[in-house]
Amino acid sequence: MIDSLILQQGSGWRAQAEVFDEIFFVFLALGTLVGTIVVAYTLWNVYKYRDDGSEPKEDFDAPEVGELPTGQGGPKAKKLFLSFGLSAIVVISLVVYAYGILLYVEEGPDASDEDDIEITVTGYQFGWEYEYPNGHTTRNEMIVPADHRVNLDVTSSDVWHSFGSSELRIKSDAIPGDTSEVWFSVSSEEVEAQGGEATFRVECFELCGAGHSAMKGQITVLPEDEWEEWYENTEGDDSASGNESASIGGPTVGGVPA
Numbered sequence: 001m002i003d004s005l006i007l008q009q010g011s012g013w014r015a016q017a018e019v020f021d022e023i024f025f026v027f028l029a030l031g032t033l034v035g036t037i038v039v040a041y042t043l044w045n046v047y048k049y050r051d052d053g054s055e056p057k058e059d060f061d062a063p064e065v066g067e068l069p070t071g072q073g074g075p076k077a078k079k080l081f082l083s084f085g086l087s088a089i090v091v092i093s094l095v096v097y098a099y100g101i102l103l104y105v106e107e108g109p110d111a112s113d114e115d116d117i118e119i120t121v122t123g124y125q126f127g128w129e130y131e132y133p134n135g136h137t138t139r140n141e142m143i144v145p146a147d148h149r150v151n152l153d154v155t156s157s158d159v160w161h162s163f164g165s166s167e168l169r170i171k172s173d174a175i176p177g178d179t180s181e182v183w184f185s186v187s188s189e190e191v192e193a194q195g196g197e198a199t200f201r202v203e204c205f206e207l208c209g210a211g212h213s214a215m216k217g218q219i220t221v222l223p224e225d226e227w228e229e230w231y232e233n234t235e236g237d238d239s240a241s242g243n244e245s246a247s248i249g250g251p252t253v254g255g256v257p258a
């Protein structure tokens with residue numbers, strides 16, 4: 001289950017994938033624990049108060065239809081407070097914990113670091129265009145270096161889209177006239193584990209027209225030096241080398257069913 005990416009080891013960074021896997025695991029573990037206790041306690045009471053054919057004792061406080069059990073400060077009320085109290089502690093702890101950790105997902109580590117890579121993502125019917133800081137653009141394949149925080153400014157040139165990668169656990173609305181931000185980073189350990197080049201699938205998560213299902217792309221993460229070599233070669237050419245990678249997402253016009 002927890003086969004998440006190898007993350008920013010040593011840097012103190014955590015990728016969204018790791019954060020979300022941790023939240024999932026904590027909720028799963030607590031849910032399983034509480035569920036086991038509740039079901040076991042229920043079954044035990046079912047057995048304890050089973051109908052064995054004998055008459056109930058005189059003082060047996062049987063619940064009556066249409067009346068709330070009062071408890072009246074007796075042992076029943078104690079159980080009620082205990083169960084409400086424990087539930088409240090569990091729920092409040094989870095809210096505080098999840099809220100704190102999700103703030104990290106929103107903000108990310110070391111905001112506005114000069115090593116960050118800023119890329120503008122523009123959705124269109126039907127594909128993605130990426131613009132790098134030097135003005136170079138690629139279509140459908142985004143190429144970024146490992147061990148850097150990548151900041152995406154996501155927008156659209158026509159209708160509403162939603163840019164996302166399930167493997168990286170990132171998703172962001174792409175709305176014409178508006179920009180939303182999302183970040184990610186992939187460690188060099190992960191790039192190494194994927195054989196020197198890590199790839200992540202990109203999809204559109206907002207039904208945007210007939211070619212929506214074909215609106216796929218890819219994030220390619222290279223080791224830093226290889227990426228720098230690639231990036232330097234993009235200087236001055238306008239998207240010529242980038243377009244050869246357009247085939248990764250399939251022919252975008254062909255995305256429209258005939």
Ligand SMILES: [Cu+2]
Pocket residue numbers: 123160161162204205206207208209212215
């Ligand atoms: Cu779309």
